[in-house]
Amino acid sequence: xxxxxxxxxxxxxxxxxxxxxxxAPPTLAAPSLASAAPPPALAKPxxxxxxxxxxxxxxxxxxxxxxxxxxAAVVVVLLAxxxxxxxxxxxxxxxxxxxxxxxxxxASSPTAASVPSSTTNATQxxxxxxxxxxxxxxxxxxxxxxxxxxxxxxxxxxPSLVVRCISHNIEAFVxxxxxxxxxxxxxxxxxNLFIDDQAMQTxxxxxxxxxxxxxxxxxxxxxxxxxxxxxxxxxxxxxNSPDVVAQFQVEGLQPLMTAAAKECAPxxxxx
Numbered sequence: 001x002x003x004x005x006x007x008x009x010x011x012x013x014x015x016x017x018x019x020x021x022x023x024a025p026p027t028l029a030a031p032s033l034a035s036a037a038p039p040p041a042l043a044k045p046x047x048x049x050x051x052x053x054x055x056x057x058x059x060x061x062x063x064x065x066x067x068x069x070x071x072a073a074v075v076v077v078l079l080a081x082x083x084x085x086x087x088x089x090x091x092x093x094x095x096x097x098x099x100x101x102x103x104x105x106x107a108s109s110p111t112a113a114s115v116p117s118s119t120t121n122a123t124q125x126x127x128x129x130x131x132x133x134x135x136x137x138x139x140x141x142x143x144x145x146x147x148x149x150x151x152x153x154x155x156x157x158x159p160s161l162v163v164r165c166i167s168h169n170i171e172a173f174v175x176x177x178x179x180x181x182x183x184x185x186x187x188x189x190x191x192n193l194f195i196d197d198q199a200m201q202t203x204x205x206x207x208x209x210x211x212x213x214x215x216x217x218x219x220x221x222x223x224x225x226x227x228x229x230x231x232x233x234x235x236x237x238x239x240n241s242p243d244v245v246a247q248f249q250v251e252g253l254q255p256l257m258t259a260a261a262k263e264c265a266p267x268x269x270x271x
């Protein structure tokens with residue numbers, strides 16, 4: 001308010017000064033009757049007689065208007081900023097600030113970390129099955145169905161672990177019920193073995209003539225490993241399907257083989 005009053009006072013002082021300095025217009029001289037000379041010519045009024053007020057008053061008014069305009073613009077900007085702060089962030093800002101869920105990984109071939117846990121309660125048990133003896137009259141065969149059903153290109157299947165003894169010869173194989181993936185220029189099929197908490201072992205097992213079973217290279221040695229084990233996880237690759245893992249609770253095999261020692265014991269021990 002003090003600045004505006006000072007400006008008004010300056011303007012009034014300038015106007016008063018202009019009024020005092022104005023030049024009066026010249027008067028006509030009375031012609032002499034005795035003289036025949038023509039009346040003198042009218043003198044032109046000085047140019048400054050019509051002078052406008054000093055120019056300095058206009059800039060003062062313009063400056064005052066400029067200051068008032070700037071102040072109004074500042075007030076408008078402050079009001080707009082306050083309204084935006086009260087309204088909160090925009091939708092675009094909220095989406096940008098929202099946490100991004102980390103992208104998830106696609107499932108791949110089974111590994112030691114993705115196989116079923118070994119603490120699963122057993123729902124399947126060993127059974128004596130003569131059907132696995134084929135045309136042999138004498139012998140013993142024991143079958144253990146898997147705890148889980150696996151997916152194959154031919155449909156769901158529940159593999160079976162079989163240990164059979166024919167003429168003191170022990171064989172062990174997994175009946176998959178479906179052919180394996182073709183592995184060119186390789187003898188047998190790739191399998192991954194997990195016995196209890198031991199590290200994974202990769203082996204190559206030959207398949208049957210019908211391509212629906214995988215045989216352990218040394219059936220007697222593999223059966224011996226199962227006698228004191230609790231869990232076998234058997235990983236393999238079905239034809240035209242992702243890799244699978246069949247889980248077997250193998251406890252209970254030793255009493256059965258002991259009872260069938262006449263057929264399952266090695267020849268030297270049988271004598």
